[in-house]
Amino acid sequence: MSILQDANRKQISNRRKVDMTLHILFLIATSIGIIALMALLIQIMMDGLSRLNLELFTNYPSRMAAKAGMKSAIVGSIYMVLIMAPISFILGVGAAIYLEEYAKKSAFTRLIQLNISTLAGVPSIVYGILGLTIFVRGLALERSLLSGALTMTLLVLPIIIVSAQEAIRAVPKARRDASFALGATKWQTVSRSVLPSAISSILTGVILALSRAIGETAPLVMIGALTFVAFLPESIMDQFTVMPIQIFNWVSRPQLAFHELAAAGIIVLLALLIIMNISAVMLRNKYQKNV
């Protein structure tokens, strides 16, 4: 009896030990991701803070690291997002409204839905190849701001559509019923009842998608955004550069001084992304309070 009890107790304590060990292991694994994030941020701060000055914002790129800035890249990024924002908002929200409110459950609707989730998994550089062929060469838009913005629009559309669909789906059915009961047509219901109720959620998704576009490099390298732009684009047909491409250019140079510039550029880029993300979160919180 006592032997049995001892064996039992031993087994239980062993299982507890395994449980404790794994608990610690899982905790360590989780902290690896966080430690990596910290290391990344600290490394960039250490390298870049000394170069984070006003000249970075006011100077054009230069062959001399001491004089180089990223004015054209910052302006290029902002212009690109300003062009993208209305196009991708209208197309993305339009597609989401169609899929959630209008589409019948047909094979074609299922195809569109499946297609959108597949598109979200296509490597960004493939969108660059598409943009190069269709916008730069096919429509002869050349290596312009417009080509870049349109390519990036195609890239972020799947993300915007999916998040807008979720936002629209979250609007209670009672709202629609109430609107129909007042004699509103389908479009009146959608545009005056459903959309106003979902709009802050939709905007949150759009801002997050645009912040993804600001950080994206590969497709713009493909369509030929320049790495050395010493002017500001004046029309949508002008050549341009964006922040990630300027950073890429600086990272690719062997001199240490340019790496410090790259780190300073990264700080600016990350700061912009943080601002966009915070505003997205604030929008979401505002929405949650209203419901």
Place this chain on the structure above:
Amino acid sequence: MQGNLPQQETTMSFKNKRAHISDKIVPIVLFMCAALSVLTTIGIVYTLFSETFSFFKTVNISEFLFGTKWSPLIEPKSFGILPLLGGTLMVTVIACLVAIPIGLASAIYLSEYAPTRVRKIVKPVLEVLAGIPTIVYGYFALSFVTPLIKSIFPDVGVFNALSAGLVVGIMIIPMVSSLSEDAMMAVPRSLRHGAYALGATRFEVALKIVVPAAFSGIVSSAVLAFSRAIGETMIVTVAAGATPQLTLNPLESIQTMTAYIVQVSMGDTPHGSIEYGTIFAVGMTLFVITFLLNIVAQWVARRFREEY
């Protein structure tokens, strides 16, 4: 009475017409927005396919698929994609060796062990990793990870597959962890309670109940992460080098498919030349592989889902 009637009719028909127009045109416009996504896919497939087709008029398809030397820019030219494919696979496998165990362990920790308070902080922090631009990771690989590797293996070069692979792995951790965690959170509480009632420890519940029940979601998250690593461009362009070669040594400089496409598009390759065609042939290979993997991930998630 008779005088009033026609007027009433006109206002009625006016209203109807407005409603009629918006309810006729709007769905068509919205449908076109949605159909644009299908057009995008057709555009991608058509572009890649047509240019790849003309590329294979000059280059033998079996040389492309099975050739072991890739030097399309320097004489003597050869177009065997295996070195690029090998480089891509090496980076991807290293990335998955980092991301799948860490991501899965994080998911188990967050869904089974962590108190709600910890979970609420840790989960968004991990997701920040997914939002960092890839060029930033490229810089991190070059300025932090490579020197770190160099302090262990002193004769490693500035560009190597290991550094790029490790950093791609860090980048895809949140993909594995948050998708797997979603799958684990979807396992009903009653299953866990049943196991606890039988005297199981937390570890036993996690590994013998939750993980098997969420297995389809976990596998599909791993496949998606694999596919994401294959398509990753800037980290490998910056940190893995530009020397296409078949090697099993992760400390050597290699070139991936994506990095090759960037390299060519940065030079002044004349449109229509054979070098220009390689962009599409390599892009097609990349697209087909990631497309198939994404289909597999969706199929696994659907086919092997345990319904409760």
